[in-house]
Amino acid sequence: MKRRARAFGKILVANRGEIAVRVIRACRELGRSAVAVFSEADRAALHVLLADEAQPLGPSPAHESYLSVERVLAAARACGAEAVHPGYGFLAENARFARACEEAGLAFIGPRWQTIALLGEKTSARREAVAAGLPVVPGSLEALADEPSLRREAERVGYPVMLKAAAGGGGKGLRLVASAAELASALERARSEARGAFGDDRVYLEQALTRPRHVEIQVFGDGHGNVVQLFERECSIQRRHQKLIEESPSPFVTPGLRQQLGELAVALARRVGYVGAGTLEFLVDAERRPFFLEMNTRLQVEHAVTELVTGTDLVVAQILVAEGEALPFRQQELRQRGHAIECRVYAEDPAAGFLPSPGKILALRTPGGPGVRDDSGVYEGWTVPIDYDPLLSKLVVWAESREAAIRRMRRALGEYRVVGVRTTLPFLERSLADPAFAAGDFDTSFVERLCARAEPVGERPLALAVAVAAVRAFRQRQGSLAGQASADRGGSPWRLAGLREAHGGRLGGC
Amino acid sequence: MRFAATVADRRFRVDVRARSGGYVVTLDEQTLELDIVDVGGHCASLLVDGRSHEVGFERGDEGLRVQLAGGSFAVTLAGDTHQARAAEPGSGPQRITAPMPGRIVHVLVRAGELVRTGQGLIVIEAMKMENELRAPRSGQVSAIAVSQGTVVEAGALLAVID
Numbered sequence: 001m002k003r004r005a006r007a008f009g010k011i012l013v014a015n016r017g018e019i020a021v022r023v024i025r026a027c028r029e030l031g032r033s034a035v036a037v038f039s040e041a042d043r044a045a046l047h048v049l050l051a052d053e054a055q056p057l058g059p060s061p062a063h064e065s066y067l068s069v070e071r072v073l074a075a076a077r078a079c080g081a082e083a084v085h086p087g088y089g090f091l092a093e094n095a096r097f098a099r100a101c102e103e104a105g106l107a108f109i110g111p112r113w114q115t116i117a118l119l120g121e122k123t124s125a126r127r128e129a130v131a132a133g134l135p136v137v138p139g140s141l142e143a144l145a146d147e148p149s150l151r152r153e154a155e156r157v158g159y160p161v162m163l164k165a166a167a168g169g170g171g172k173g174l175r176l177v178a179s180a181a182e183l184a185s186a187l188e189r190a191r192s193e194a195r196g197a198f199g200d201d202r203v204y205l206e207q208a209l210t211r212p213r214h215v216e217i218q219v220f221g222d223g224h225g226n227v228v229q230l231f232e233r234e235c236s237i238q239r240r241h242q243k244l245i246e247e248s249p250s251p252f253v254t255p256g257l258r259q260q261l262g263e264l265a266v267a268l269a270r271r272v273g274y275v276g277a278g279t280l281e282f283l284v285d286a287e288r289r290p291f292f293l294e295m296n297t298r299l300q301v302e303h304a305v306t307e308l309v310t311g312t313d314l315v316v317a318q319i320l321v322a323e324g325e326a327l328p329f330r331q332q333e334l335r336q337r338g339h340a341i342e343c344r345v346y347a348e349d350p351a352a353g354f355l356p357s358p359g360k361i362l363a364l365r366t367p368g369g370p371g372v373r374d375d376s377g378v379y380e381g382w383t384v385p386i387d388y389d390p391l392l393s394k395l396v397v398w399a400e401s402r403e404a405a406i407r408r409m410r411r412a413l414g415e416y417r418v419v420g421v422r423t424t425l426p427f428l429e430r431s432l433a434d435p436a437f438a439a440g441d442f443d444t445s446f447v448e449r450l451c452a453r454a455e456p457v458g459e460r461p462l463a464l465a466v467a468v469a470a471v472r473a474f475r476q477r478q479g480s481l482a483g484q485a486s487a488d489r490g491g492s493p494w495r496l497a498g499l500r501e502a503h504g505g506r507l508g509g510c
Numbered sequence: 511m512r513f514a515a516t517v518a519d520r521r522f523r524v525d526v527r528a529r530s531g532g533y534v535v536t537l538d539e540q541t542l543e544l545d546i547v548d549v550g551g552h553c554a555s556l557l558v559d560g561r562s563h564e565v566g567f568e569r570g571d572e573g574l575r576v577q578l579a580g581g582s583f584a585v586t587l588a589g590d591t592h593q594a595r596a597a598e599p600g601s602g603p604q605r606i607t608a609p610m611p612g613r614i615v616h617v618l619v620r621a622g623e624l625v626r627t628g629q630g631l632i633v634i635e636a637m638k639m640e641n642e643l644r645a646p647r648s649g650q651v652s653a654i655a656v657s658q659g660t661v662v663e664a665g666a667l668l669a670v671i672d
Contacts, residue, residue, distance in 0.1 A: 062638075172638065185630070192615065192633075193640050240639075347637070351582070355610050356636040362568055363552040386611045386661075390637040419552045419566035419577060426582065457518055461580025466515045466522055467535040467542050468556065468565050469574045469585035474511050474526040474533070 005324040008032050008083040008107065012076045013051065015087030016066060018377030018393055019301070020047035023085045026315035028052075035079045037072060039065035041385040046377050053079055060387045066090045067199070069097045076106055083107035083322060085315075089389065092298040093120040093167075109322040111276045111297045118272060119295045122166050123204050126292070132271040134264050134292040137283060139206030151183060153205055160208040163187060165194035165201070168294075171241035172197035176208055209291070211443040212283040213252050214238065217265035218306045220317060221274040222327040229262040229269075230306050230314075231336050235281075237431060239354060239447040244424065245431060246302040247341040248309045251402060251440025257288050268295065277303070277318050301344070301394065304375060308340035308398040339405040340398045343413065343432075345376075347390040349422035350451075358386045362420030367412035371398045384421055392423065402440070406432055430455065514588035516573075524587075571665060604646055606669040608662045612636030617658060623651045625671065632656070632668050645671060 010033040013023045020036060024047060027034035036051035041060035048054045055075035057065035065071065067090055076084055084106050086092035098113035110116070119125040123143050126136050138157050143166040144150045154161045154177065163186055165173030173194030175186040191201040218230040234250030235243045253261070265280045279300045281293040303314045310329075317328055348354040364380040376393035378384065384392065397412055399405040413429045431450060436442050513524040515537075525536040532545045545557040549564075556563040556578075566577035573586035616633040619625055625645040632643045649671040656668050 189633075189640060189642070196615075196635070196640075197638060352609070355641070356612070356639065358611055358636065363550055363566055365553075386613070386636050388637060414579060417553065417564065417566055417577075419568055422582075455581075458580040461578050462517060462520075462583060463537055463540060463542065464556065464558065464563060464565075464578060465576035465581075465583035466517055466524060466537055466585055467533075467544055467558075468546065468554070468567065468576050468578075469517075469587060470513050470515060470524045470526045470535055471533045471544060471546055472567065472574060473513060473587050474528075477511065 005320075007323055008081075008319070010035060010053075010079065010081045011083045011085055011109070011319070012037065012055075012072070012079065012081035012106075013047065013085050013087065014066070014072045014076075015085075015090055015092075016042050016045060016047055016377070016388065018375050018391060019087040019089075019299070021050055021377050022375055023087060023315055024050050026313065026319060027085075030316060030319060032319065035075075035081055037066070037075050039387070041387055044382070046379055046382070049379075055079055060385060062090065062387060063196075063199070066388075069094070069100055072097070073100055073104055073106075076101075076104070081106065083109055083319075085109040085318070086298065088296075088298050088301055093296070095120060107322050109276070109318050111274060111278065115272050115274060116297045119278075119297050120167065122164060122168055122294050125295050128272060129268055129292040129295075132264075132268040134268055135290060137206045137209065137291040137293060140204045143202040143204045145202075147184065147187060150187065150203070150205060151180065154180065154183065157205070157207040161205045162208045163190045163203050163205050165190060165198060166204055167198040167200035167202065168194060171238075173201075173203070174241045177205075209283050209285055211445050212236075212285055212291075213250075213443050214243075214281065214293075215250055215253060215261065215284050215290070216279050216281045216300070217261050218300070218303070218314075219265050219269045219274065219278050219280065220314070220321075220327060220329075221269055221276065221278075222321045223275050223324060224326045226327045226330070227266055227269045227274060228327060228329065228331045228334060229265045230310050230312065230334060232258060232261055233279075233300075233302055233305050235302065236442055236444050237437075237446050238444055242344075242346075243302065244344050244346075244447060245342065245428065245437075246305050247339065247402075247405070248305045249336050249339065252284070252288075254288065257284070257290070261290055264290065264292070268292075276321055277314050301391070302342050304373060304394060304396045305340045305342045308373070308396060309336045309338060310334055311337065338398055338400050339402045340396060341405050341409050342394050342396045343409060343428045344391060344424065345393040345395060345416070345418070345428070346424045347384045347392055347421045348424055350424055350427035351422070354424070356386070356390050357422035358384045358390070359421045360384075361418060363417060364419075365415070365417040366393070367395065367415035369412070369415075371408055372412045373397070392418070392421075395428075403438075406438060516586045516588075517583050603652065604649065604671040605667055606631060606643060606646075606671065608634060608664055608666045608668055609641070609643070610634070610636050611664050612641075612662060614656045614658055614660045614662065614668070615640060617654060617656065618642075619651050619654070619669075621651055621654050625649065625651055634662070634668075643668065647671065 012035045024034040033052045036048045036054040039060045057071045091097040095113045095117035098108040101108040160178045163175040175190040177186045195201040214235040221227040233248045237245035279296045282290040347357045349357045360383045366374045373396045397408040515522045527534045535542045554565045572584035612634040615635045629645045630642045652672040653670040
C-alpha cells in the first residue's frame with residue numbers, strides 16, 4: 001500500500017456549495033491549484049468565484065451535473081487535473097466513480113474504491129462491523145428486495161423500525177415506520193428518495209431505538225499502516241435525520257465510553273485497511289451501550305468541530321495522505337482541547353415545518369470575532385437554487401469549555417443576518433437557549449420536542465416590527481407622492497396639497 | 511398617516527408622523543419614537559429609547575416581513591396591495607398550491623378521484639427532500655394543474671378539490 005509522496009499540481013473539486021469552498025481553501029493553502037466544477041444554476045456560485053479554474057458540467061439537475069461520473073471525469077480531463085476531491089454527498093461515496101478515477105489515472109482523494117464499495121453498501125458494512133467485533137443495531141444484514149420480506153423482518157425485530165437505503169447516507173431515503181400500516185407508503189417514499197439521491201433504490205431495515213444519542217467517531221488512515229481516531233462528535237440534535245447541531249466533546253460520553261468507541265472505530269478501520277478520512281456513526285442507548293450504525297467513507301459535514309478541538313486540518317490531511325504522505329498526526333499527539341459547537345444554517349423555514357426556502361439572498365452578514373468560523377457557500381446577491389441541498393453555511397465556534405462555547409455560539413448567532421430566504425437561524429438560537437441543551441440532557445428527539453412547544457412571541461419585537469413596517473409604508477407613500485409631483489411639471493395643485501398633507505402627517509384614510 | 515396593521519393574527523391601529531429626522535409611531539395606546547437609518551437595501555439600524563436594533567425587511571406574499579433579534583414578523587398594512595392569503599380549509603373549492611418552489615415528482619391522484627382528508631395528493635421535491643402534499647379536506651379532485659417533472663414556483667396552483 002506504500003506510495004511515493006508526490007504533490008498534486010492540480011485538484012478537481014467535484015462538488016459545490018460550502019464544502020467545495022472548504023476544499024478549495026485547503027488546496028490554495030497547500031499551493032495546489034483548485035479547479036471548480038459547476039452546473040448551469042451554479043455558474044456564479046461562491047466556489048466558482050474562489051477557484052483557480054472552473055469547468056462547466058451541464059444542466060442544473062444533479063444527475064445531469066454533479067452526479068454524472070462521465071461529466072466530472074470529462075471536466076478533470078479537460079483541465080488536466082491529477083486528483084479529484086469529492087467532498088461529501090454527490091459522488092463522494094460512489095465506488096464506481098472512485099474506480100473510474102483510478103482507471104483514468106486520477107488520484108481519488110478518499111479511500112480505495114474497494115473500501116467504498118464494502119462500507120458504502122450499508123448491509124455489507126454491518127457484516128464487516130460484526131466481523132470486527134462491533135455491536136450493531138438489530139435488523140437485516142442484507143438488502144431486502146420486496147415488501148413481504150421487509151414486512152417479515154419488521155415483525156421479527158419489532159416495530160417501530162427504520163427503513164434505510166442500502167446505498168444511503170445524509171438522511172436521504174430514510175423513513176421511520178411506526179406500524180405495519182405505514183410500511184407500504186414509507187417504502188415507496190424511501191425508495192423514490194434513494195433512487196433520486198443515489199441512483200439505487202435497495203433498502204434494508206433496522207429496529208428503531210427509542211430516544212438514542214447519535215455519537216460518531218472520526219478515523220483517519222494512511223497508506224503506511226497508520227490508523228488514528230480523533231474522538232467523538234455529538235450529533236443528536238437532528239431533524240428528519242439531518243443533523244442541525246454538532247459538538248465535540250459530547251456531554252454524554254464518559255471517558256470509559258470514549259475509549260470504547262475509539263477502540264471499536266479503529267478495529268473496523270484496521271480490518272478494512274482504511275485510507276483517508278472516515279466516520280463511524282453509533283447510536284448510544286440510555287444505558288450508554290453503543291451500536292454501530294454505519295461508516296461514512298468520506299469527509300463529514302461536521303468535520304470542523306473535530307478540527308477545532310484537536311487542532312488539525314482534516315482536508316489538508318486528506319490531500320497529503322492521497323499524495324502518499326504519512327498522516328501528519330499520531331495517536332499519542334491527539335488530544336481534545338476545549339469545546340467546539342457547529343450550527344448548520346439551512347435555507348429552511350422553521351416556522352413552516354422546515355420547508356425548503358430557496359431564493360435570492362437580499363442581505364447577508366456573517367458573524368466574526370474570537371473563536372468563530374463560518375464555513376459558507378453563499379454571498380449576498382446569490383440566488384439559492386432549488387436543485388440541491390439547502391445548506392448555506394456551517395457556523396462553528398471554539399471556546400475553553402462547553403459553557404463558554406454555548407455563550408459564544410449564542411453571541412455569534414445573534415450577529416448572523418440573512419434576509420431574503422428563511423433560515424434555521426431562529427431555531428438554532430432557540431435550541432442554544434434551551435435549558436436541556438445547556439445541561440447536555442438531550443437525545444435525537446430534541447428538535448421534535450422543541451418544535452412541539454409554542455414559541456412565545458415577544459411584545460416588544462412585535463411592536464417594533466409593526467412600527468418599522470408602518471414607517472416604511474409612510475416613506476413609500478411620501479416618495480411616490482413626491483415622485484408624481486416632480487414628474488408633473490404643471491404642478492397639479494391637489495397633488496402638491498396631498499404632498500403637504502403627507503408631510504404634515506394629516507393625510508388620513510390610508 | 512394611519513394604518514390598520516395585522517401581524518401574528520393580531521390587529522393594531524397605527525399612526526405615523528415624521529418628527530425632527532425621526533418618526534413618532536403610535537400603536538393603539540403605545541407611542542414609540544423611532545430613529546431609523548437604512549443600511550443597504552434590505553436592512554436598517556433602528557434606535558428606540560436608546561436601544562439599538564438591527565432590522566431586516568423584504569416584501570413577501572404576506573406583506574412586509576420584518577426581522578429583528580426577537581423574531582421575524584409578516585406585517586400586513588390595510589391599503590397594502592399585498593393582502594394576506596385567506597383560503598382556510600372549509601367548504602367551496604379548495605386550491606392546493608405549492609408551498610415552495612420545486613419539482614413535481616409524483617402525482618398520486620387523478621382528476622375526478624374522490625379523496626379523504628389527509629390523503630397524499632402530490633409529491634413535490636425541493637433541495638433533495640420529497641414533501642407529500644395532503645388533502646386538507648375530503649372531496650373530489652376537480653383539476654390537476656401539473657404533471658410529473660413540472661417545475662413550479664411557490665404559490666403555483668397544483669390541484670383543486672371540490
